Amino acid sequence: MTTEFKNKSKKPVKRLDHVTIRFAGDSGDGMQFTGTQFTTSAAMLGNDVFTFPNYPSEIRAPQGSLYGVSGFQVQIGAHNVDTPGDKLDLLVAMNPAALKKNLKDLKKGGMIIVDSDAFTKANLLKAKYETNPLEDGSLKDYIVVQVPMTSLTREALKDIPIDSKSKTRSKNMFALGMVYWLYGKDPKYTIEFLRKKFKNKPEIVEANIKALKTGWNYAETLELIPVSYIIDEAPHHAEEYKIITGNTATAWGFLAAAEKAGLQLYLGSYPITPATDILQELSKYRQLDVIAFQAEDEIAGISSAIGASFTGKLAITTTSGPGLALKSEAIGLAVMLEIPLVIVDVQRGGPSTGLPTKTEQADLMQALFGRNGESPVIVVAAKSPADAFKMAFEASKLTLEHMTPVILLTDGYIGNGSEPWPVQRIKDLPEINPPLVKEKIEGWHPYDRDPETLARKWVVPGVPGMEHVIGGLEKDKSTGAISYEPENHEYMVRIRQAKVDKVADFIPPLETEFRDEGDLLVVGWGGTYGSLRSAVNELNEKGYRVGLAHFNYINPLPHGVKDVFSKFDKIVVAELNLGQFANYLRMKHPEFRYEQYNKIQGLPFTTEELVNAFEKLLK
Amino acid sequence: MTTEFKNKSKKPVKRLDHVTIRFAGDSGDGMQFTGTQFTTSAAMLGNDVFTFPNYPSEIRAPQGSLYGVSGFQVQIGAHNVDTPGDKLDLLVAMNPAALKKNLKDLKKGGMIIVDSDAFTKANLLKAKYETNPLEDGSLKDYIVVQVPMTSLTREALKDIPIDSKSKTRSKNMFALGMVYWLYGKDPKYTIEFLRKKFKNKPEIVEANIKALKTGWNYAETLELIPVSYIIDEAPHHAEEYKIITGNTATAWGFLAAAEKAGLQLYLGSYPITPATDILQELSKYRQLDVIAFQAEDEIAGISSAIGASFTGKLAITTTSGPGLALKSEAIGLAVMLEIPLVIVDVQRGGPSTGLPTKTEQADLMQALFGRNGESPVIVVAAKSPADAFKMAFEASKLTLEHMTPVILLTDGYIGNGSEPWPVQRIKDLPEINPPLVKEKIEGWHPYDRDPETLARKWVVPGVPGMEHVIGGLEKDKSTGAISYEPENHEYMVRIRQAKVDKVADFIPPLETEFRDEGDLLVVGWGGTYGSLRSAVNELNEKGYRVGLAHFNYINPLPHGVKDVFSKFDKIVVAELNLGQFANYLRMKHPEFRYEQYNKIQGLPFTTEELVNAFEKLLK
Amino acid sequence: MTTQIKYTYKDFQSDQEVRWCPGCDDYVILRSVQKALPQMGIPKEKFVFVSGIGCSSRFPYYMDNYGIHGIHGRAAAIATGVKLANPDLTVFVMTGDGDSLAIGGNHFIHAVRRNIDMNIILFNNEIYGLTKGQFSPTSRIGQKTKTSPYGNTQPPFNVGELTIGADGRFFARVPGNDSKMQTEIYVEAQKFKGTSVVEVMQNCVIFNDGAYRFWTDKKVRDEHTVRVEHGKPMIFGKDRDKGLILDGLKLKAVKIGENGITEDDILVHDAHNPDPTLHLMLVRLKNPLVTGIIRSVREETLEEREAKLTEEVKAKSKIRSFDDLVS
Amino acid sequence: MTTQIKYTYKDFQSDQEVRWCPGCDDYVILRSVQKALPQMGIPKEKFVFVSGIGCSSRFPYYMDNYGIHGIHGRAAAIATGVKLANPDLTVFVMTGDGDSLAIGGNHFIHAVRRNIDMNIILFNNEIYGLTKGQFSPTSRIGQKTKTSPYGNTQPPFNVGELTIGADGRFFARVPGNDSKMQTEIYVEAQKFKGTSVVEVMQNCVIFNDGAYRFWTDKKVRDEHTVRVEHGKPMIFGKDRDKGLILDGLKLKAVKIGENGITEDDILVHDAHNPDPTLHLMLVRLKNPLVTGIIRSVREETLEEREAKLTEEVKAKSKIRSFDDLVS
Numbered sequence A, B: 001m002t003t004e005f006k007n008k009s010k011k012p013v014k015r016l017d018h019v020t021i022r023f024a025g026d027s028g029d030g031m032q033f034t035g036t037q038f039t040t041s042a043a044m045l046g047n048d049v050f051t052f053p054n055y056p057s058e059i060r061a062p063q064g065s066l067y068g069v070s071g072f073q074v075q076i077g078a079h080n081v082d083t084p085g086d087k088l089d090l091l092v093a094m095n096p097a098a099l100k101k102n103l104k105d106l107k108k109g110g111m112i113i114v115d116s117d118a119f120t121k122a123n124l125l126k127a128k129y130e131t132n133p134l135e136d137g138s139l140k141d142y143i144v145v146q147v148p149m150t151s152l153t154r155e156a157l158k159d160i161p162i163d164s165k166s167k168t169r170s171k172n173m174f175a176l177g178m179v180y181w182l183y184g185k186d187p188k189y190t191i192e193f194l195r196k197k198f199k200n201k202p203e204i205v206e207a208n209i210k211a212l213k214t215g216w217n218y219a220e221t222l223e224l225i226p227v228s229y230i231i232d233e234a235p236h237h238a239e240e241y242k243i244i245t246g247n248t249a250t251a252w253g254f255l256a257a258a259e260k261a262g263l264q265l266y267l268g269s270y271p272i273t274p275a276t277d278i279l280q281e282l283s284k285y286r287q288l289d290v291i292a293f294q295a296e297d298e299i300a301g302i303s304s305a306i307g308a309s310f311t312g313k314l315a316i317t318t319t320s321g322p323g324l325a326l327k328s329e330a331i332g333l334a335v336m337l338e339i340p341l342v343i344v345d346v347q348r349g350g351p352s353t354g355l356p357t358k359t360e361q362a363d364l365m366q367a368l369f370g371r372n373g374e375s376p377v378i379v380v381a382a383k384s385p386a387d388a389f390k391m392a393f394e395a396s397k398l399t400l401e402h403m404t405p406v407i408l409l410t411d412g413y414i415g416n417g418s419e420p421w422p423v424q425r426i427k428d429l430p431e432i433n434p435p436l437v438k439e440k441i442e443g444w445h446p447y448d449r450d451p452e453t454l455a456r457k458w459v460v461p462g463v464p465g466m467e468h469v470i471g472g473l474e475k476d477k478s479t480g481a482i483s484y485e486p487e488n489h490e491y492m493v494r495i496r497q498a499k500v501d502k503v504a505d506f507i508p509p510l511e512t513e514f515r516d517e518g519d520l521l522v523v524g525w526g527g528t529y530g531s532l533r534s535a536v537n538e539l540n541e542k543g544y545r546v547g548l549a550h551f552n553y554i555n556p557l558p559h560g561v562k563d564v565f566s567k568f569d570k571i572v573v574a575e576l577n578l579g580q581f582a583n584y585l586r587m588k589h590p591e592f593r594y595e596q597y598n599k600i601q602g603l604p605f606t607t608e609e610l611v612n613a614f615e616k617l618l619k
Numbered sequence C, D: 001m002t003t004q005i006k007y008t009y010k011d012f013q014s015d016q017e018v019r020w021c022p023g024c025d026d027y028v029i030l031r032s033v034q035k036a037l038p039q040m041g042i043p044k045e046k047f048v049f050v051s052g053i054g055c056s057s058r059f060p061y062y063m064d065n066y067g068i069h070g071i072h073g074r075a076a077a078i079a080t081g082v083k084l085a086n087p088d089l090t091v092f093v094m095t096g097d098g099d100s101l102a103i104g105g106n107h108f109i110h111a112v113r114r115n116i117d118m119n120i121i122l123f124n125n126e127i128y129g130l131t132k133g134q135f136s137p138t139s140r141i142g143q144k145t146k147t148s149p150y151g152n153t154q155p156p157f158n159v160g161e162l163t164i165g166a167d168g169r170f171f172a173r174v175p176g177n178d179s180k181m182q183t184e185i186y187v188e189a190q191k192f193k194g195t196s197v198v199e200v201m202q203n204c205v206i207f208n209d210g211a212y213r214f215w216t217d218k219k220v221r222d223e224h225t226v227r228v229e230h231g232k233p234m235i236f237g238k239d240r241d242k243g244l245i246l247d248g249l250k251l252k253a254v255k256i257g258e259n260g261i262t263e264d265d266i267l268v269h270d271a272h273n274p275d276p277t278l279h280l281m282l283v284r285l286k287n288p289l290v291t292g293i294i295r296s297v298r299e300e301t302l303e304e305r306e307a308k309l310t311e312e313v314k315a316k317s318k319i320r321s322f323d324d325l326v327s
Ligand SMILES: Cc1ncc(C[n+]2csc(CCOP(=O)(O)OP(=O)(O)O)c2C)c(N)n1
Pocket: A270, A271, A272, A273, A298, A322, A323, A326, A353, C053, C054, C055, C056, C057, C071, C072, C095, C096, C097, C098, C099, C100, C123, C125, C127, C128, C129, C130, C131, C136
């Protein structure tokens, strides 16, 4: 730690394995920024981290209102951390509304840091408090640290020549400084960051750093904070990880896949929460020859991607549930054309517009079956923010090598959440070998297939002598000409299915975590991995014999399911929907009996509720 | 029989139980008309009938070409007839292409009547015959009746003052006359029909009737036809039946339902094969206040229907597979709004554009699950052309009384096929009681529910004091205001599901046909009913112990499934897809083991292939 | 058509908290509509507000009327069903530039073509607000947004040109910050029988602040805009000393009193001319920008045509019920 | 751009049997395109034909080129991806009035707005052919079709107005039975850099026979149509004795020699004028109907603008690979 920020107090220091913190305030209070800074510092210093932001659905709600509260939660740990944490150890609440909305998530005995300046009558009213919670005793079960942050910040910055609004706005840095002190974290990364970011505004840099330091010092001396904490750091991580959200990781996975495959990346998309970030991220990379086309709607987005794929690009389209519904007809076309295409669905709460800013896993059935006719596609899912990189890469590899569309499912929770991603270079990544044809092949027919993958070749405009037309009508099994022949149709329906089924030979078999036989197997898929892992971990620590089988690959299912499942007495499928994966398993493996644990609240699982539910099954 | 058409020949008359005939010729040869005439006469005279047309997918293919052949198949029977028949007893082929395309479906020993005038070199070439099949002995296994129909017709009409083209065109009536004689059918209905239809063109009437009579007489005297047949007639049917296609029956079912419910019928649709007929049929009924709105696309079609439903109409939308895909997002909205809406999917071969003029049952999964989020709808299916009336009525009743969208599945086979429909009057039909509110109710909230059906009330614009807004965001369980509350969301997701599940209490329980216990239970759904029934009938006649359980109601499944299924040793699910209903049963009733019999050729089952397949399972 | 009840704008306020960003022009639109409604003489329960998805599409929640908050882009299609099914209702479509011109472009042009009597209020902020700032089909070339970090490359639609190109019979344009003009024009739009499109130059303070400053800023707006009114000369300027004249096939702004130009030389606005030539010129003008009702041509509406045809068919047909049909 | 290979129309014929109805204008279009292609000097493998669904959309199968027979309405959107992904290709969109203006209306107007260099050949038979005869968005009021048994009630789009309303830079109209004019105009459309829309007045012999008879019938076509050519006077008539003049804001057909009118009074066509006022008048004219290239205004295409921006960004950025990005 830089000497300046050495803890000089005599207060005791307590070592913790992990801690969960939430910064909450008005949308304008900079809570997302504050949280991100804390997270980055902790991670840079060698903690594991996992974050989850919780924005209001309004763009900019009136100051102080309940529905305008913005929150950022992070769990940091000395060891592996799989979730943003269930219950809070610390809640930073910049106003009454933030306190009101978030208090229920605080642990009994947890700490609250509030900006007491914000607890005005007007603000209390907006937060629908009848009495002041700082005074009425309602917070007696918590350690309440009241700090007049606004006035302290303004006082500290009084000599800096910036406007009064900017001074007030720096109070988030004051709060951050306090939290840094509390957890013994060096603020150097934030200071560096501020210097870079506001290069051209030295007063702003000064103000922010001053506020930060003031907060730090204030915490050190404040009696109300009787102790500070330390979460062991493993500094070797620092260089090889970046903290990225699942959406960024998804975007980067495609960038890497395109480069690895030697192809240009084409995205055709239409904004929709919570998938828009991927489009926004990829819009930045013209220098990498990415074409990020914002279309007039979802159908145009995917249709243009189909056109791009026809010309030999790695073509993708990104959306969320309602957009996937709109794309279903075009996905069917891609199935019929047998061309590469990745469709990303960042799932949100449904049905219909539903809960657009919340998370859910209820698009699984739609991804598997939401098309007319027998229209199989490969379906894969990412299990965490960082895993989204891997699965975007993997989805690209599968679509390019197997010549059939792939749907990649993520969700709002992992799309917006972040965790450290182990930086990878192109050379570390698996090869991608699409069956792209660049020169004339004698005797070739558009629907001839590779015997191993059943993929057809990818012949793109510009290759002389290979001119051909593909389309959505059923086609002859070899020439690709329109065919209404009954047997040919049956053959084609079955071979398209077989092509997808065969993918199972090219993906890793199912593995279990914790143990490969026992009393209960917890089965999950996609973004619930972290929560399930925590829960199963806890159960094993409690002495139960519980295994975890988490699926990244959904259609086809990986090999080994039967072996894995048959070694447990009970199987429970836990998911954020009414049981879609459980039902899918009933179709594919009717020989087992499946218990279900489901939650449909727009929220991820908490470890606690999972542990309780599974314990019941174990009794 | 009118005396004029009394069989005066000495040829023996053979009594048959049923017979299958196909009329085939160029698209311009009027085969659909000819077939329909024969069918109508047979039915009017008291036979049971079942037809299936087979159009070319081209609008008007070049004369004589193979792909321009149009066919119309009918089975007529003294008793119950469930299908258009597998193999033909008689093939009428107006040219070489018609013979070539249809011969494979003729029974060994069956009869072919050909227009020998059409077997010119040019036509043989177009039909890709190298030698003339009438001469090269390739038809030796059949009774071939060569008739120079064109010249005989022209000769017969030589004195009638119509143009030469019209004379030639009358040859289909010549052929029809022959077939009437052959099966001892009185042509009086056709003669009446011609008189009415061409009221203002007496020469055309004369020509057609003359041609018909000439054909009749010709058959009577022709030695090549050594015998005529009789299929017993039960004339009491004549008055109470109309032969209608499944698509017309669907349209009429909605007309009846709207009138019964006291509502105006609103259809918002976009043309698509093979569903267009329903839109076309309903476009005719302005006098019944039907609003048939042809929208700019499928999405506008359903969206406008949602708007109409909001105002208190019986709102429907009709489409086929690719259109259903496009409508999926809007169906989700209707689920969320909890308003009445029927979506008809006349299934065709898929995926994508697939085989647009062919039949298939591969949209089941899409109907059940093709939407984002947990988005349950009621799904029902019609099992035959006439049953489409009942199920359209039933779908309307369910959507109106349970305030949730219903998907009605039919298919190209039953949509285009026809059979006698027992004429029903409004008074014979069940009551429909939608929870429509016409006056202010104090204390009402938009999402209050009826405890029995869980349906909310249908309050429509125009009722003072009941103004409210509904939308696609999750809503508070009572007030309907936007709600992001986690528990409320879970409650709403589950109650929408429960509302659909509860429909099981309002529909008939599952029943079996033939026997209610045995060695094999054949399970089917939708348009395959006729074929399955024929096959199970045959198996029982052969002494096997086979039952049939056919599903009209798919989501929810009717009560009684467990009871029915558990009384058979084996269960086989037969469907025109890769096993979608079988998989659905695995989800809903994992306690049973399901065998599958599947066909994906754009064609209905034949009785023969079913009998063979099921026999194998019985061994 | 007139009713006894006298409403005030408060009768149209719902109990829902309005949740737009402070300073958003959407507040102005809301209040202007609420003020216009009492002037229409229509019972409250006969209004239906239909919207899609977007900031603007939240509108129906804030009105105490019947309404549907639909799905993105489909408001015009839903409204079409509402109006065809019950022509007795007064239908408003509240929509954004993304909602009606991106994903909903098709329903928009078809609604306009069909000329159903409904009122499309198009909140054109030249941005996607609700999804936090991506370019829209009306965003300008070069505009930096979250999905065009280096500047937008797609040329924008001109809403008026597109509307009239789709055979639009009523088109008006109003500044988002001018409540008075809005209220007047909403009343006119409702009176007009047929599809009326009102483009509101709506400022999004958060993601595209100042897009219309050149025309709506109080300091300059009188110089940079001309409000046209049927039958009146196209005069503008703080001192009402400027006007539009026709110079061949081009509109030209001139100063009255200069170069011998008098008020009589100034074009008189004919909103009712079925020929859209001049309306299109007005719609395209950028400086001064034209506000007010640019085009308003009465033609038979779809529902009128439908009703007439249905009457004709009924008069000729003997079928009165399902039983007649099957008998 | 020019290539050594000399093609004839036969080089563009595929081995698929052509399956339109005998007598359909689609045959004329096919042959005209096949004759136009050899004149373009582009290697065969660089052409891509994209279509949706409809009789017209069968087109790509009959060409020996790369092609996609897409889904209904999405041809323009698919083609957008083809061209943006590989600007080196020459892209044709073959589409019907239903395909491009009903279900595909949105993609159509957006393609036009964006000005991507592609050629949209719109087979306007004012009917849905493939689905056997329902009215389309260009069908006329009163037209009896299978879904309008008592006559169509929906007013039609004017393709040219809609195109120009969506900021169209190239619009041409050609008779479906005039192969020579078609070939010429397809060549011009391809040469034009930007989105070109060619409306073909295509006769559907089966479901809407004679829709264009008034204008295309050999006996009257010279009197009822005027073919405009850039830089030439708008003269028509069998004896080339008629012409168009401007009368205020209206076009008027006059007889040369009568009322003192000479050839010099006749309007000279300026297809390149960015101001669409006159083009719109021409597009709206019904008698004589205007054929030929009505508007052709060169502007930067989307792909040109994209390429320029990408070059700029590259010049400023040090990131050349994924590894640079994550380093
Ligand atoms: C099918 C679908 N696609 C995308 C979205 C995401 N979305 C919601 S509103 C919106 C754009 C809003 O822009 P605009 O219509 O201009 O309204 P504004 O917010 O600017 O008022 C988008 C892209 C959605 N809700 N549904």
